Amino acid sequence: MQIPHLVAIFSEGTQTAKEVAYVIAGRLIQQYRNFCLSKGINFTRMDSVRPHDHTTLFCSAGMQQYKPFFPDPSHIGTVANSQACLRMGDLDEIGDGTHFLHFTMLGLFSFREMTVGDAIDFWLEFLGTLGLVPDHVTIHPDRLEEWTPLYRGRIPIIPDDECTWSDGSITGYCTEFYKDGIEIGNIVNPLGTCIDVGFGAERLDMILNGTPPADALATLRDTVTTIMESGYRPGNKEQGYILRKLLRRIHVMGGTLDHPYFEQEVERQERLRSKYLRLRERYPDMTPEWWFDTHGIDVADMQARNGN
Known part of the structure; x- marks a missing residue:
């Protein structure tokens, strides 16, 4: 059936x-x-x-x-x-x-x-x-x-x-x-x-x-849409942080999403990327934890986006 x-x-x-x-x-x-x-x-x-x-x-x-x-x-x-x-x-x-x-x-x-x-x-x-x-x-x-x-x-x-x-x-x-x-x-x-x-x-x-399995980007888009429809918005804590993390991952993977929250996160990531490129030579020995705690920068994401 x-x-x-x-x-x-x-x-x-x-x-x-x-x-x-x-x-x-x-x-x-x-x-x-x-x-x-x-x-x-x-x-x-x-x-x-x-x-x-x-x-x-x-x-x-x-x-x-x-x-x-x-x-x-x-x-x-x-x-x-x-x-x-x-x-x-x-x-x-x-x-x-x-x-x-x-x-x-x-x-x-x-x-x-x-x-x-x-x-x-x-x-x-x-x-x-x-x-x-x-x-x-x-x-x-x-x-x-x-x-x-x-x-x-x-x-x-x-x-x-x-x-x-x-x-x-x-x-x-x-x-x-x-x-x-x-x-x-x-x-x-x-x-x-x-x-x-x-x-x-x-x-x-x-x-x-025999429904084709969704690829990772499609799954991420589905998930962030569900989170937003459940009443959450990007933030620095709890559900908002998870939503921001998933939006960031879509961006890092080269995907897009037709939603203002995604566009705002892309702009935020570009600002952080510029800041990271400007500061990384000044602080070459700092840990990923320091970058995140001090500047809100996820070094792994920056390196993935920069290809280095």
Whole structure:
């Protein structure tokens, strides 16, 4: 089953990955929403990457807004969502075809209601509506004997001792789903009593439709646009600093973005570049840390831009 989508043309000043992201969201999210509602599960959609607590600068997982419910034994129920996420830890891996920096997570969260077996059946059924059958799944060896029967021979199973998850005090074993060598999602069993599921919409679209992976510049443009649409502007601290850093990286890589914030950052970088070229012979032995702390100059970026 093919999900209609636009083919991105990643060129200067034309169609961007953002347009493709909207189509992915519009198709997959709608199908997932309808599936959840057909099961009597409430669904919410979150397009902003603003965090739901103070543990991260941006929302990094669909479960973030539900974290207080996991350890609360009085909270019982099941919800589903789609959540725009941003993980800066993937910055150096963007462009490899599997890391998106900014992505949409399709989530299912159950607090002392659904079992692991229920979640497995739910997701295999939903993936089936998309015409997708995982090549294999992984299970932690400590749960291999207990969880293998839950798949009822439908999917090959591979033991993996890295199938664990932790968010501070909340931990759990998990089982991961793979297609064409790519992890497309996982089911976590936090505290042994709850369910936390996350599947990446962009990875699903890539598998289902053979969508070409975005190059690094297209991914960066998509990410900074999402950050700006979430209400942030360039600055010297926290989210503003991250936005400025990504705008700077687009400039250093030779890319462009049709937005005043990008134009302002280019002007700022050109001023810093002139300052660096003027001062570097005067301070030849100063460390990159000194340049950044004293003048706000990222030496690595200057050298990359200057080619020396």
